[in-house]
Amino acid sequence: MDIKEDTRKRAMLLHYSGEQMEGRILSHPALSGTLFLAVTVAIAWFIRDSCKVDNFPQKHVFITGCDSGFGNSLARQLDQKGFHVIAACLTEKGASHLASVSSPRLKTLLLNVTDSAGIGRAVEFVSAKVKGRGLWGLVNNAGRSIPIGPSEWMKLEDFATVLDVNLLGLIDVTLQFLPLLKKARGRVVNVASILGRLSLTGGGYCLSKWGVEAFSDSLRRDMQHFGVKVSIIEPGFFKTGVTRLDLIEADLRRRWNHLPQDVRDSYGAQYFDDYTKAQDLSMGILCSPDISKVTSCMQHALTARHPRSRYGAGWDAKLFWIPLSYLPSFVSDFVVSVLLPRPEGERR
Template sequence: MVSEEESVLLDLVQVFTGYLLCSCALAAVALISIIWFIRDSLHIHGIDEKHVLVTGCDSGFGDLAARQLDQRGFRVIAACLTEPGASRLRAAASPRLQTVLLNVTDSASVGSALEFVRNETGERGLWGLVNNAGISVPIGPTEWMQVDDFKKVLDVNLMGVIEVTLTFLPLLKKARGRVANVASILGRLSLIGGGYCLSKWGVEAFSDSLRRDMLHFGVKVSIIEPGFFKTQVTDLGLIEDDLKKRWNALPVEVRRSYGDSYLQEYTKLQAFSVGLLCSSDISKVTSCMQHALSARNPRTRYAAGWDAKLFWIPLSYVPTCVADFITGLLLPSPKDT
């Protein structure tokens, strides 16, 4: 039999042990957090001697990233699709920034950009490559798409990323540099039909394999996963015009299966969700690009935007039935179902 005094003593020992374990766990978490913060805050030296190539600089993330990296002191080579886009960027940046015309779907254009960059970087090699160029339209219900619609988006968002990366990889290896590929939260959670989600899932997979392959060569690869931001990718005017054309081109029996009001309800919900979630502060994305290029220890993945961190990425981890229910609230139901 255990006496009352011994029972009290055992209870005290258990309480003290529990308190000690909790304190040790909290101390360990605090220590790890401090170490992570310090490690995350360390930056490279000699930025003014390092060249970085950013694609898709005519507008949006690419345009702002090029200007910010230029202000930071990097030797920026901004790849633009059009000469007007390049001219606007040169006018807004320092004389140090260089521009080059680049169509990521054209191998000859990629080759010309390589020669330009090689001449600029010399023996130093290319420190950073930011694969930012991308398109979204056409997106919409899968049944409304043609095979060429998928190819159009995949050629820019995925095959363009792959070809540009492979082309510039020798220069990146020479500098033991960085690659930052812009994927999306839609590379974790497919919310809509068309090639966009497919392309971003592909960017995620390509980046993961590239990171592991390049580990031994000192080239570090990061993936940037933006949430919803106000750029051309989320331009409701472009998206709605394309959806109307697709709806009008559908066979009568297909339109009838969805119901006469489906297109209106679909575009209305798209406008609501984009208006609710889209942030105009695109610097949240370009800050991730800067960190990936300038941090001594760049992160493997960067979630950009409150919706990515607090909603979309957590949603990608829940059971599929739960994710399907929640995402289903963002889409209307066809009338025949």
């Protein structure tokens, strides 16, 4: 009986103590005020983020890299919402297929973003379509990843090949379309990458995406005076043409086979196989087939009244890569060293 009574008293005491503690927390002015402020800010941000622009059928959007992947999917989504989409494709095949699955409202044209004269002709084509209203949206999506791999395996022209498309082409397109964008007080949406925050591999890809981040930041600050908003999309790993392992591995094998013997010896005979296996495993785990996670970010940047400056797309970007980019370099260096094999000479 004493034991039961003692247990009952202890339970009552714990319950009373809990109520007291809760009362103290809720009655503390500073804590209550902070909690109220946090909830208010969260609600206000959600409402602000949800506000949309109107008159989609009166707005024109120009998208590069629409043969497949993000650009192709976004073009079709915006077309369904009533936008006037002008989709730039690299190949006739890509342009024909996109036109066949879209409404007559969507127009296609052929464009290589490394051709400055071709960009000028695209500007003239778009100017004729917008008829003085200006261009509401420019989505710089065109890009390439190959060649990618250890920097020592590259030549200078390999870096230039990627930078010409991913960075210099993007800048050229943006600068030539800016007058039309300023007229509409429109939007620029630049596709970067989480590799624009963390250099996980050599070659020109990471360099180009870091450049996209820097260019977009400076452009955003310059254009705020003219009502033009600039957003950066930072996708994680997704299954697109940029991440096709067969193409990447074929290019890596070609480079490995053409390396001087002393360079290959420094890595070890097994290094290439270990490197490609590690890449296959990482990409197999990380690459998501759901590219709508990226295109929904692009769509928000074009349709929200208050678009965000940056959009992290994909669970790996939001939960792993972007947080990792804020940590000290020795932490990210360790993570990369775990993901990739070590050269034979270093293991000794």
